[in-house]
Amino acid sequence: MLHQVFALVVKELLALLKDAKSRMVLIVPPIIQLIVFGYAATYDLNHVPFAVYNEDPSQPSRELVARFDGAPAFQEVARIHSDAEIAPLIDRREALMVLHIDRRFSRDLLSGGAGQVQFILDGRNSNTALLAMGYANTIVSDFDTWWAARHGGITPPATLDIRARFNENLESRWFIIPGIVALLTLVVTLVVIALSVAREREAGTFDQLLVTPMRPIDILLGKAIPGILIGTVEATFIIVAGVLWFGVPMRGGMVPLYLGLLVFLLSVIGIGLMISSLAVTQQQALLGTFLFLVPAVILSGFATPIANMPPLIQDFTYLNPMRYFLVVVRGVFLEGASTWSLAPQYWPMLIIGLVTLAMAGWLFRRRLY
Known part of the structure; x- marks a missing residue:
């Protein structure tokens, strides 16, 4: 047999x-x-196209924008100067996110308040939008910690230290x-x-x-x-x-x-x-x-x-x-x-x-x- x-x-x-x-x-x-x-x-995001709408061309706002430019996950594709430019840019899929910095951003920071930053996202792909928002939140949190350390502000009461097992770099x-x-x-x-x-x-x-x-x-x-x-x-x-x-x-x-x-x-x-x-x-x-x-x-x-x-x-x-x-x-x-x-x-x-x-x-x- x-x-x-x-x-x-x-x-x-x-x-x-x-x-x-x-x-x-x-x-x-x-x-x-x-x-x-x-x-x-891959679930990783690299070179996410974003546009900058900076109504406060000051040193703090430029520092924040530079942090986004230096992040490998983001790539700046446009600078806009009015609210009317936001919707067409996202509708044409030229940018996944618009970083909007309020005109009172540096004044609020220097007075000890919270500077207003807005993310406007393309939500047609919700998974991608959530990932981009998470990356952006991390950059803004790092900026907040850096600003508080340099200007004697109140440091965050708790610092989140993320460590992943089995896949250290996620x-x-x-x-x-x-x-x-x-x-x-x-x-x-x-x-x-x-x-x-x-x-x-x-x-x-x-x-x-x-x-x-x-x-x-x-x-x-x-x-x-x-x-x-x-x-x-x-x-x-x-x-x-x-x-x-x-x-x-x-x-x-x-x-x-x-x-x-x-x-x-x-x-x-x-x-x-x-x-x-x-x-x-x-x-x-x-x-x-x-x-x-x-x-x-x-x-x-x-x-x-x-x-x-x-x-x-x-x-x-x-x-x-x-x-x-x-x-x-x-x-x-x-x-x-x-x-x-x-x-x-x-x-x-x-x-x-x-x-x-x-x-x-x-x-x-x-x-x-």
Whole structure:
């Protein structure tokens, strides 16, 4: 039996590697997506375009404006001189924020009062606007502390000292790149497995496979093992690129990471074989794959926290293997998590894998006979 399964595994790998389209699916899209996600998908703001409306051209106001100009998060694009210029500038998306300094700004500061500063933000993208407002508030707070120290004013009663664990500089790339390991491994493995049986049916070689002495379980193993090999290679490539190219720290060991990868691939292959067993054509297999992929990514916590979802939707996420593997890969990368601490993430993926593989085997036998 083992040599028959091995022969089928070799046949599947040769079919994938010899086909130019299959090679493109395995090699080109993951590289492109890794580059796009690694550089473009970031929650950090850099060079936010802002305009200055300074009605008080004094030394304190110039000092405040200089602090914004010197911040890497902001880039001055315009100086305006009237209220009427604010709305058109934001409407045309030429500036995300307008820094408005009141004409009584320096007089209020010198008299011991609070200088009036206004931020006018483009709220069409609320997430970006909130991030920009947070950066701007930090700059103004630093200015207040500096001014009080130089002019003998009342220093703030409490000073906020922010320190982040696991991601000291709060770089969003450190959060996103480990998630890409799960995302691209899911996409590539699921597509390859889901197309395997459908491709055989379209090529007419599936009937030849049925007349061999191989049992349905042998055929399933022969289809599953190439998926494990391909998924492992894809994940390894992304892990190496994340560490060496993007500089994401790898604080944990390989054992907890690859143990999580193995059970994750087991669950993904089970789902892919279920889709492949139901599909008659490759087009149906692709449609079934993307029907699963989109909710799986959204409900995984890849981009939005699961805790922010409605309770009913949170219950659905327990059926998603990517939810658990994201905890594993991010825990190993950033926290140095151990195998024992990640055990609560392993066994749900293992159960999903065993159940989906059993259902795929049942569907496969049903379609055979």
